[in-house]
Amino acid sequence: MRTAAETEVRRPSAVRVLTILLATTAAATVVVELLNWWYAPEQGFGLAVRTGWAMLRSFGFLLLIGHVRRGRTVARPFGLILAVTTIFAVGRLIVPRQGVPPLPGLLGFGALTALCAAVVWLLYRSPTLTGHLVRHRPRLVIDRAGISWRETPPSRPEASGWLLTSRVAAFTYSPLMLVPALAAGGSILDGRLSAVPAVLFWFGTGIAVSYAVLFCTAFLMRGKHWARGLLVVVTVAVLAVDLPLCWWLLGVDGLIRDGAPLVAAAGLALYGLRRAARAEDEVAPA
Numbered sequence: 001m002r003t004a005a006e007t008e009v010r011r012p013s014a015v016r017v018l019t020i021l022l023a024t025t026a027a028a029t030v031v032v033e034l035l036n037w038w039y040a041p042e043q044g045f046g047l048a049v050r051t052g053w054a055m056l057r058s059f060g061f062l063l064l065i066g067h068v069r070r071g072r073t074v075a076r077p078f079g080l081i082l083a084v085t086t087i088f089a090v091g092r093l094i095v096p097r098q099g100v101p102p103l104p105g106l107l108g109f110g111a112l113t114a115l116c117a118a119v120v121w122l123l124y125r126s127p128t129l130t131g132h133l134v135r136h137r138p139r140l141v142i143d144r145a146g147i148s149w150r151e152t153p154p155s156r157p158e159a160s161g162w163l164l165t166s167r168v169a170a171f172t173y174s175p176l177m178l179v180p181a182l183a184a185g186g187s188i189l190d191g192r193l194s195a196v197p198a199v200l201f202w203f204g205t206g207i208a209v210s211y212a213v214l215f216c217t218a219f220l221m222r223g224k225h226w227a228r229g230l231l232v233v234v235t236v237a238v239l240a241v242d243l244p245l246c247w248w249l250l251g252v253d254g255l256i257r258d259g260a261p262l263v264a265a266a267g268l269a270l271y272g273l274r275r276a277a278r279a280e281d282e283v284a285p286a
Helices: 013-039 045-069 075-094 103-125 127-132 160-170 173-189 193-220 225-283
Strands: 138-143 146-151
Touching (some): 013 075, 013 103, 013 127, 045 075, 045 173, 075 103, 075 160, 160 193, 193 225
Antiparallel strands (some): 138 146
């Protein structure tokens, strides 16, 4: 007679390795941010906002662990976006306004970068993980058998992997706009009342972008070609609004610290759209 332990399906070793690696990366994110805060010469409102946002990414790695253990297809694009934006979010805080970064911060950032690179390499280069990450989210299904909650693969184009990468990247637009807008709110506390309309506009645009992305990506995942053009327009509009406001309200330092992660996310979203279109052209009948 088999015991419960014997009948339990063991996950592949690559999944266990990646789980440990993600937990280590989550802990390293917190440690590096605490080191940066400790050595920062100016512990102002803007640094506090950026540090809090960067530390929240540790919860993203914990959420990614759940997707990996359940074999979700969303784990790969989610891991890629999380790793890339984490490197930018942490790296922008390591470099001070003046002088050179402290050695402990540089060493921690180097270790965190290596961990993120290892996460992306495993997600996209491990054949075992490729065969494991094939499940979709369960959905409510109504059919002749009744109402049930079960996994149902969506009807999407074959290049849905790249489309999903673009979708996940686009969903980061709103928080990447709201974080610097909140940091710019510190200038209002310092008596710069002329910045109030711009900060409010920044906040409103960041919230509106979340709905615009939700709308166009919903049709994007259904294979609507016009949704790709709409996402490109939204991406260009986001950059056109966010980058000038970063430069005006936060200076060149803010443009680099807060604009670079958004540019990276936008570039990844556009690259995903391009790769998806190229893949569809390759499989299209002559």
